[in-house]
Amino acid sequence: MDTKSLIIEIATTLFQKKGYIGVGLSEILKACNISKGSLYHHFPNGKEELLIACLQTLEETITKDIDQIFKRYQTTKEATKGMIEKLIVNFETEGTITGYTFSSIVSEMASLSNPVRNACAHLYQKIQGIYLNKLLADGFSKETASSIAVMMTATIEGGMMLCLTQKTSEPLKIISERLPNLIN
Template identity: 25%
Template sequence: MIAAAAEMLERSGYAGAGINELLEAGKAPRGSLYFHFPGGKEQLAVEALQASSAEVTRLLGEHLASSKGLVTGLRRALTQLADRAEASGFEKGCPVSAVVLSSGATPEPVRAAAAEALQSWQQLLTERLRAEGLTAAESRRRAALVLSSIEGALLLMRAHRSRAPVEELSKELERLLSLE
């Protein structure tokens, strides 16, 4: 159910993920939703966002740790995200952005889970930039810039149904980070 909910949230946002659709996608009877998630759709959405966040954190962490440089790691992560989006017919992008973009219709705990996901990714980038020798303040600023750029490229990719925005960002990462 969590995986099905994560996919629905990514495609449709919180308001677009109806209970009947969530149950159908998760192949679960109605009673099981409230049995496993006493907080209903809201609790399921929070847990789905946490699972999606953990997956992106793992992906990003692996690429940043295994690469010979920050830019190379980010490029590999961007390629994997673009591949994933393309395979879904550009229905997927960032697993939390659809929730954030529909935040007016999203309960506070669900919005907070999305914000926490973004914060954890920014923290991961900040730590990696610190390892490059930047100050704490400069690392935080550049991590925010990089994360904003990635989120924007993923949004543009979905809107244009093309991986070009992510590929263009990938080419500009070195200049964006100015790690000379």
């Protein structure tokens, strides 16, 4: 793995676990075993530029994973249940949902940085787009499918945050049982 990819991978994990504000440059440098000059070589504008690169990598990873799950199942209901069950397994085996959560970054940075807010908004739009396309394939009108896609995004994202703060997978288990039944 090249240095830039290593920095992005490690910083992504740190940002997800501790938030943007909770991670200092020195912690990133130490975790990557690189110099400050090396970091600024790859990210001349510093930590915020690195965060945006991390969000872009997350976007690729998350949307690819969700897309694969949604293609595997016949209906939105089945795909939603399958995706949430995967999140539950991840949480129960790893104690976190690293790789999917970025809400803490949104809450910290959305009002402070338009580039970060835009990167987060784009990621949410891509996730909603996957849900929307599956709902349209299920026969929902565009207006209804759009509304349900927003609800799914908010519900699942909120469920992940509840799991992390409560240190239990119970919120996602409840959502796994209830959310698919609301998709009618």
